[in-house]
Amino acid sequence: LNADYSVQAVSGYGMVHNYGDTNPLSAEPLPTVFDRTLFGSATPKWNFANWIPDLVVIALGTNDFSTAVKPSQVQYTSAYQSFITKVRSYFPGVHIICMTYSVDVYQGKYVEAMVKDLVSQGDTKIHTVSMPTLLQTDLGCDYHPNLSGQKKYSDVLLPVVKQYLDLATGIKLHGASFPVQDKSSELLNHSGHFRFSELSGWADAQ
Numbered sequence: 001l002n003a004d005y006s007v008q009a010v011s012g013y014g015m016v017h018n019y020g021d022t023n024p025l026s027a028e029p030l031p032t033v034f035d036r037t038l039f040g041s042a043t044p045k046w047n048f049a050n051w052i053p054d055l056v057v058i059a060l061g062t063n064d065f066s067t068a069v070k071p072s073q074v075q076y077t078s079a080y081q082s083f084i085t086k087v088r089s090y091f092p093g094v095h096i097i098c099m100t101y102s103v104d105v106y107q108g109k110y111v112e113a114m115v116k117d118l119v120s121q122g123d124t125k126i127h128t129v130s131m132p133t134l135l136q137t138d139l140g141c142d143y144h145p146n147l148s149g150q151k152k153y154s155d156v157l158l159p160v161v162k163q164y165l166d167l168a169t170g171i172k173l174h175g176a177s178f179p180v181q182d183k184s185s186e187l188l189n190h191s192g193h194f195r196f197s198e199l200s201g202w203a204d205a206q
Contacts, residue, residue, distance in 0.1 A: 014064035
């Protein structure tokens with residue numbers, strides 16, 4: 001995509017419930033640390049004016065529903081909507097893609113209903129994209145996607161990202177691809193014109 005790419009991710013963190021927490025509402029899910037400069041300290045706050053994306057991808061929910069204790073639909077979607085409001089307060093007018101995974105029966109259903117409701121209220125810059133089911137051969141460390149799994153995800157996500165980057169910037173993207181031999185670190189270090197940010201509960205050396 002020839003894009004600057006920023007990831008805010010903490011392993012095991014969810015939108016409202018972190019992996020393995022015995023309470024449905026965790027004390028410190030990812031939105032509570034989103035505005036920090038240093039993960040372990042509430043201050044100083046990050047200055048969001050330093051880096052403003054053209055597009056934001058939110059991929060939070062797998063950890064919320066991955067263990068026996070789960071938040072309710074109201075708990076999850078109300079926190080999600082509050083987080084969208086927070087993101088928009090820092091990046092007014094940005095397109096937001098809410099990405100979901102097929103590993104549970106809750107996340108996609110809840111997110112799709114929430115986005116449909118927001119669209120009906122007039123939000124024209126909120127979107128969803130669902131990731132495909134992965135095979136056992138697409139999984140690596142702790143069930144995170146390996147190279148083939150990431151390729152399957154990128155094949156779905158890239159066209160959507162391109163579409164809304166086009167709308168956000170007015171510049172048509174051509175020839176964006178994800179060669180299978182590339183490593184994530186190479187993509188993260190690639191600097192270019194566009195900027196998009198991903199917010200996720202996955203953080204590992206993929």
